[in-house]
Amino acid sequence: EPQISQESIASFHEHLGKSKRILALLGAGLSASSGLPTFRGKGGLWRTHQSMSLATPGAFNEDPGLVWQFYSYRRHMSLQAKPNPAHYALAALAEKIPGFQTLSQNVDGLSPRAKHPPKQLQLLHGSLFDLKCADRHCGYIREDYTDPIVPALAIPTSGADLTSNETREQDISDVSVSIPKLKHHELPQCPKCKKALLRPGVVWFGENLPFTVLETVDDYLASREKIDLMLVIGTSAKVHPAAGYIDKARQRGARVAVINTDENDRPPRGWNDGDWFFCGDAAQILPELLK
Ligand code: BJW
Numbered sequence: 001e002p003q004i005s006q007e008s009i010a011s012f013h014e015h016l017g018k019s020k021r022i023l024a025l026l027g028a029g030l031s032a033s034s035g036l037p038t039f040r041g042k043g044g045l046w047r048t049h050q051s052m053s054l055a056t057p058g059a060f061n062e063d064p065g066l067v068w069q070f071y072s073y074r075r076h077m078s079l080q081a082k083p084n085p086a087h088y089a090l091a092a093l094a095e096k097i098p099g100f101q102t103l104s105q106n107v108d109g110l111s112p113r114a115k116h117p118p119k120q121l122q123l124l125h126g127s128l129f130d131l132k133c134a135d136r137h138c139g140y141i142r143e144d145y146t147d148p149i150v151p152a153l154a155i156p157t158s159g160a161d162l163t164s165n166e167t168r169e170q171d172i173s174d175v176s177v178s179i180p181k182l183k184h185h186e187l188p189q190c191p192k193c194k195k196a197l198l199r200p201g202v203v204w205f206g207e208n209l210p211f212t213v214l215e216t217v218d219d220y221l222a223s224r225e226k227i228d229l230m231l232v233i234g235t236s237a238k239v240h241p242a243a244g245y246i247d248k249a250r251q252r253g254a255r256v257a258v259i260n261t262d263e264n265d266r267p268p269r270g271w272n273d274g275d276w277f278f279c280g281d282a283a284q285i286l287p288e289l290l291k
Contacts, residue, residue, distance in 0.1 A: 012257060012276050012289060019228035021099040023220070023249050024090065025242060029234020029260060031110050033283035034081040036074075040236050041262075056205050060134070064197055065182030071200045072153040075128045078108040079147050086233070086286040087114035093290050094120040101220050105235060105242050107202045122213045124242050130201025133190040140192035141201060149198075152186035209241065217245065226253035232267060233259045234282045243268050259285050 016022075028038035039051050049070070053059060060067045091114045094100050102121050104111055107128045111121055131149070133140040148154045188198040203209055221227075230249035237243040246256060246267045256267060257276040271277070278285050 008276055008278075009289065012278075015229060015255060016290070020097070021223075021225055021227045022093070022097060022101070022229045022231065023227055023245065023254065024100070024102045024231040024233060025235055025237070025245055026090075026102060026104040026106055026111070026233050027235020027237070028106060030086055030104075030282050031081065031084070031106055031108050032234065032261075033086075033281055034084045034108075034110060036077060036081055036108055036110075038234075040238070052205075055202070057207065060199060060204070064134075064184070064187055064199075066179065068153060068182070068187055069179060071128060071202075072148055073155065074108075075149075075200075076147050076155060078110070078128055079145070081108065081110065083110045083114035084283040086282040087111050087116070089287040089290045090114070090233075091116040099225075101217075103217060103242065103245060105239065107200075122216055124203070124209050124213060124217075126200075126202040126210065128200055128202060131188065131198045132201045133193060133196050134199040135190070135193060135196035138190060138193040138196060140190050140198075149188045150186060152180075152182050153188075156180070214241075221245075221248050221252060228254060230254040230256045231259070232256060233286065235260075236262075236265050237268055257289075259289070 028036070032038055037051075049066075051070075054067050054070045087110050090102060090111065094102065094117045098120075100120055102111070102116065103124055104121060105125050107123070107125055109127060109129050112118070127143075129143055129145050131142055131144045184197070190196045190198050208214075227249045230246055232246055235242070237246060247269060250256060250272065255274045255276075256272065257278065258265075258267065259278045259280075259282050261280060263277065263279050266277075267275075278289065
């Protein structure tokens with residue numbers, strides 16, 4: 001079993017120093033110390049809903065108002081959050097090593113905001129800040145950082161405090177705050193086909209990952225040059241095809257380093273000789289590891 005120690009940090013540094021082609025798989029744990037909840041484990045509940053059960057095309061078809069409120073809340077939280085030292089350390093590594101490619105499962109926009117070079121950042125699961133037509137035959141898509149997108153999606157505020165004149169945003173992740181039932185016409189509408197709703201440009205279960213992203217990753221993996229190192233950061237590595245890239249990198253020669261707070265979250269097919277496991281907060285460990 002890989003262990004964290006001064007010795008393992010030294011051996012990692014030695015290998016990193018020789019590495020030219022590096023792949024990283026990023027997950028929600030990378031943004032945890034920026035204050036954004038993860039999907040599985042204790043952050044994985046939005047009110048009474050399991051986050052995973054809202055991230056499906058079926059949930060959106062059944063109750064687009066509920067799913068939109070979940071995503072509007074996540075957009076709002078992501079815009080309030082700031083990239084942490086791990087996002088910046090990865091962006092700096094990308095600047096330094098042209099053969100470093102980052103596969104992010106995160107949709108929160110924090111890596112782009114840390115100025116991670118876009119050509120070295122593949123957003124496997126899309127972005128909260130892409131809006132696309134829910135009818136895929138229409139094809140409309142735009143980048144959009146407005147918050148809220150439509151007035152009905154504004155975070156409700158609690159009644160004005162008469163002494164201070166201030167209103168406070170209610171925490172709509174709190175179960176005791178009632179969720180308004182939104183009407184279809186109050187939700188974001190597609191300006192192109194004028195028929196369907198807009199939806200978040202993220203990848204839900206059962207949907208394909210963005211074609212150009214898959215193509216870029218496949219090209220990287222198909223290169224005859226070996227991959228030296230695979231970094232697996234803050235992900236439970238349970239969702240495919242993302243998690244499958246760990247083994248693909250191994251097959252291309254990569255040694256694997258996992259950075260995670262939970263020692264039970266191991267790569268899908270377990271540990272290999274020569275793997276590293278650095279247990280702890282990515283925001284603390286990565287700047288140390290990648291310097
Ligand atoms: C810290 C930390 C700190 C905490 N520091 N660490 C092959 C086998 C089996 C199934 C499939 C397969 N191929 C396809 C499937 C089906 C499905 C799938 O994978 N199912 C599995 C769950 C079994 N995959 C798909 O449907 C994909 N589409 C696809 O393959 O299309 C073709 C196809 C379709 C149908 C059948 C077959 C093929 C699409 C997957 C899309 C996933 N989308 C989501 C939602 C995005 C939108 C949104 O954000 O709402 O993406 S699901 C959710 O999980 C989100 C995440 O990106 C993703 C991964 O989660 P992540 O990042 O790992 O988060 P957590 O919470 O799980 O883990 C956090 C980790 O951080 C933990 O380990 C903590 O310990 C750690 N941590 N704090 C360091 N401070």
